[in-house]
Amino acid sequence: MKIFLKTLNKLKKPEPSEQECKYDKGWNDAIKKVEELICSYSPADMWIPTDVKLPPEPDVRESPEDKIKYNVTIKDAELPTTLTYLGGGRWGMVEEHGIAYYPVIAWQPMPPVYKPGR
Secondary structure, three states: OHHHHHHHHHHOOOOOOOOOOOHHHHHHHHHHHHHHHHHOOOHHHHOEEOOOOOOOOOOOOOOHHHOOEEEEEEOOOOOOEEEEEEEOOEEEEEEOOEEEEEOEEEEEEOOOOOOOOO
16 A cells, blocks of 8 residues: 555645646645545455345355355354355354354455565
């Protein structure tokens, strides 16, 4: 995001004098609005209700342990957790004696793994 904000800064026009066109001020105002929008982004805003959209259906040949995991909100839960989308609107977690199913109301893709020095 820092790179994107630096790029936006390079796009800004020098402040116009009174004799110059007011286009540059409008351009800079638009760039400022984009910066504000980018800086206000929060991953918490990216929850997708399950009644609006579900993740792509997983490959039926994959075992549940190999399917993609998602951040989810379970109905009546106080905190989000991670579960596997099993397909057909079913969400679960592989446990010792089988699969435990949960009523998920919203989901979001997992963020990338943190890697120091990047």
